[in-house]
Amino acid sequence: MTSTMIKPGQVPLDDWRAIYRGARVALDPGVRPGIARSAEVVEAIIAKGEPVYGINTGFGKLASIQIGIEDLETLQRNIVLSHAAGIGEPMPIPVARLMMVLKLASLARGASGVRLATIDMLLALLERNVIPVVPAQGSVGASGDLAPLAHMTTVMIGVGEAFVDGVRMSAAKALEKAGLKPLTLGPKEGLALLNGTQFSTAYALAGLFEVETLFQTALVTGALSTDAARGSDAPFDRRIHDLRGHSGQKEVGTALRSLIAGSAIRQSHLTDDDRVQDPYCLRCQPQVMGACLDLLRQAANTLETEANGVSDNPLVFSEEGEVVSGGNFHAEPVAFAADMIAMALCEIGSLSERRITLLTDPVLSRLPAFLTPKPGLNSGFMIPQVTAAALVSENKQSAFPASVDSIPTSANQEDHVSMAAHGARRLMRMADNLAGVIGIELLAAAQGCDFHAPLASSGALEAVRARLRREVPTLSDDRYFHSDIQIATAMVKLGELVVASGHPLPGLGVGCR
Numbered sequence: 001m002t003s004t005m006i007k008p009g010q011v012p013l014d015d016w017r018a019i020y021r022g023a024r025v026a027l028d029p030g031v032r033p034g035i036a037r038s039a040e041v042v043e044a045i046i047a048k049g050e051p052v053y054g055i056n057t058g059f060g061k062l063a064s065i066q067i068g069i070e071d072l073e074t075l076q077r078n079i080v081l082s083h084a085a086g087i088g089e090p091m092p093i094p095v096a097r098l099m100m101v102l103k104l105a106s107l108a109r110g111a112s113g114v115r116l117a118t119i120d121m122l123l124a125l126l127e128r129n130v131i132p133v134v135p136a137q138g139s140v141g142a143s144g145d146l147a148p149l150a151h152m153t154t155v156m157i158g159v160g161e162a163f164v165d166g167v168r169m170s171a172a173k174a175l176e177k178a179g180l181k182p183l184t185l186g187p188k189e190g191l192a193l194l195n196g197t198q199f200s201t202a203y204a205l206a207g208l209f210e211v212e213t214l215f216q217t218a219l220v221t222g223a224l225s226t227d228a229a230r231g232s233d234a235p236f237d238r239r240i241h242d243l244r245g246h247s248g249q250k251e252v253g254t255a256l257r258s259l260i261a262g263s264a265i266r267q268s269h270l271t272d273d274d275r276v277q278d279p280y281c282l283r284c285q286p287q288v289m290g291a292c293l294d295l296l297r298q299a300a301n302t303l304e305t306e307a308n309g310v311s312d313n314p315l316v317f318s319e320e321g322e323v324v325s326g327g328n329f330h331a332e333p334v335a336f337a338a339d340m341i342a343m344a345l346c347e348i349g350s351l352s353e354r355r356i357t358l359l360t361d362p363v364l365s366r367l368p369a370f371l372t373p374k375p376g377l378n379s380g381f382m383i384p385q386v387t388a389a390a391l392v393s394e395n396k397q398s399a400f401p402a403s404v405d406s407i408p409t410s411a412n413q414e415d416h417v418s419m420a421a422h423g424a425r426r427l428m429r430m431a432d433n434l435a436g437v438i439g440i441e442l443l444a445a446a447q448g449c450d451f452h453a454p455l456a457s458s459g460a461l462e463a464v465r466a467r468l469r470r471e472v473p474t475l476s477d478d479r480y481f482h483s484d485i486q487i488a489t490a491m492v493k494l495g496e497l498v499v500a501s502g503h504p505l506p507g508l509g510v511g512c513r
Contacts, residue, residue, distance in 0.1 A: 006101065007031075008108040013304045013508060017209050020098045025126055027108060027119070034110030035119055037318040042113040042188050045323060046072070052323050054191045054314050055113070061413040076190030080157060083150035083194055086135030091148070091199075092206075092428070093163055096131050099202035100152060103193065106310050112192040113316040113323070121156050121183045128178040133161035133168060134199075140409060141420030144311065144329040145199030148421070153193040158182030196311040197331040200420035204338045205303050207427025208508070211296060211345055213495045214434050215289070216505040218348050219252065220464055220497045221441045222285050223259035225355040227457045228448025229365045230269045231282040233260050241286055248297070249290030251506040256285060258503055263458040265449065279364065281354035288351050292344040293506055299337040299344075300508045306334055331420035335403035338423035342399040345430045349395055349437045353388045356437075359444045360385050371447045371475070378478045381444050384485065388440045391433040398426050439489035442468060442497065443475075450474050460501045467491070467500040 003024040004015045008031055019025060045052050051066045058065040059079055067075050091099070104122045107114050125131070132155040138147035154160035155171040162174035175182060185193075226233070236257040241250040260266060277283060314325040360381045362369045372380025402423030408415040446465045449457055456462050468491065472484050491497055498505055 006105050006108070008105045009308050011105060011308055013300055016098070016205055016304070016307055019101050020094055020206055020209055022094065025101055025104075025123075027104065027123060031108045031110065032116060032119075034318065035108060035114065035116055038110045038113050038316045039115045039186075041316050041318050041321055041323065042186075044321065046187055052314070053325050055188045055323065059191065061410050063413075072187045073184060076185035076187065077157065079190045079194065080150050080153045080185065081159065083146045084154050084160065086138035086147040086151055088135045088137035091134040091136050091203075093131050093166065095202050095206045095428075096134050096152070097126070098205060099134070099148070099198045100126055100131070102198040102201055102307055103149065103152070103196060105308070106196055106198065106312065107192060109310045110318065111310045111315045112312045113188045114192050115186055115189065118156075118183065118185070118189050118193075121180070124178070124180055125155070128180070129165050130155070130174050130178050130180075131163045132171075133163060136425060139199055139421035140407065140417040141197070141200050141331040141335060141422070142329060142417035143410065143414050144195040144313075145197060145331070145421055146194050148199035149194045149196060153190065156183045156193070157185065192312050195313050195329045197306060197329065197334050197420065198311070200331045200334045200338070200418075200424045201303060201306050203421070203424035203427065204299075204334050204341065205307065207338070207341055207424060207431055208296065208300055208303060210428065210431040210493075211341060211348075211434070212507050213498070214431060214438060214492065215292060215296065215344070215348060216498045216507060217492050217495065218352055218438050218441075219255050219285075219289065219505055220259060220461075220501050221352065221438055221445055222282075222289070222355065223256050224445035224449065224457065224461050224464060225359060225441060226256070226278075226282050226285075227260060227263050227265045227461060228359055228367070228445045228452075229278070229282060229355075230265065230273070230452075231278045233257060233266055235278070235283045236260070236286060241290075244287075246290055246294060248293035248506070249286045252290040252293060253286035255503065255505050259460050259501060260458050263461065264455045265452050265457050268452075268455055279354070279358055281351050281358060285351065288347055292347050295340050295344050297508055299340040302333050302337040306337075330416075331418040332403065335418040335420035335423050338420060338427060339399075339401045339403050341427055342401075342423065342430060345427070345434050346392075346395050346399045349392045349434045352434075352437050352441045353385075353392045356381070356385050356388050356441050356444050359448045365448065367448050367451055371444055371451075372478070373476065380475065380478070381440075381447065384440045384443065384481060387485070388437045391437050395430045395433050398430055402426075435489050435492045436485065438492045439485055442488045442492065443472065443484055447475055460503050463502060464497050464500045467496060
């Protein structure tokens, strides 16, 4: 397993992707003095006895209540326990782990006032694969992802539940198994661990990384569908896209042109084809998919910045010896990014479903009805297209912008919230739906090309078909379709079609910090 060195404030997107995929983490030792200085500022404030929010006061609407020095440890423990009020299914382990690393990177910027012991506890949990059980519902994405991060923190103090190597158990047992003792939180540490956007950002990044693979795979299936429908590659001409100028559109046009280059199917209808223009789902792929690519890259830039930032409150400025309250916990940037990713998910799936429908329609595709050699006796791809339509519609219903919603909390002290957690959490489910749509398109496009035998597609697309046909044979007569869709969808999720094509395909392309 690879190891990724975390340099707080300088972690590129590629490293966050590797961490989500399971890479081990190490913390740059050069940040430790800055963390220690931040904790010293907190100690100095306590010694003075002046009220400073988050250190020796209550929280939220109770900020005006000063807490005595003898109760500061209890204050931090209480905020963690009281805020662990989430419900619902646990976060997926890879996403929860990513959240922990995001929190580690934020605290290690040295602006949160936590001790090195707290940093080391997070590192130890990650090293020993102790992942908190975090109920995924309960955050409104402002004043931080309080409930989810509280559940993360309870494990550090020996309360709640955790997964150890994937096995669920009590936090106390998990720490014992890992050879760790529960942490006693110091002043401000409970609040520092709870405040922040790491839950929302982890889900948004996970969704982004899944969508990147699906986007690239949809380019492959889109090219294969174009050949199956005997579509034209003229709309992929570089000159068209250079005149408009959008970078995503130009890159998608180049990719599609490259994927289909050398196709004997394409060569067979260059002349004497009475069709003048293809439907938009074929012809406008560079424009639609290119716009999705530009949007995903914009979201990626936002999330990369957020992942490297500090979203705690209040913030400790060691050089000045000051603690300043602000609102970095408000996850509006993450909410907007998640909404953009959701829009791209919808459009990628919508275009893919339209190509499936085109291929199953004998009038548009000039292929046998529903891609079966014996229509009537067999239904062929009739219902897989319906399934794709259902998945696309479900994604559309899920794509209403989360960022435009708000509901006041904490007795109206926190009177505008981002709902970033909702916006980010839906992305994984939407990505699963999209993978199903693209999997069905893969099956349909490969089946369509079968009818053109002995003519073959390009080398890249034939390699993709060969990969599919190793596990899913041509559909001659109706059979149990569910298994075929499951196999194709698994290939899509794993990016196997992208690898099989042998072509470099445009992706997020950021990470240049």
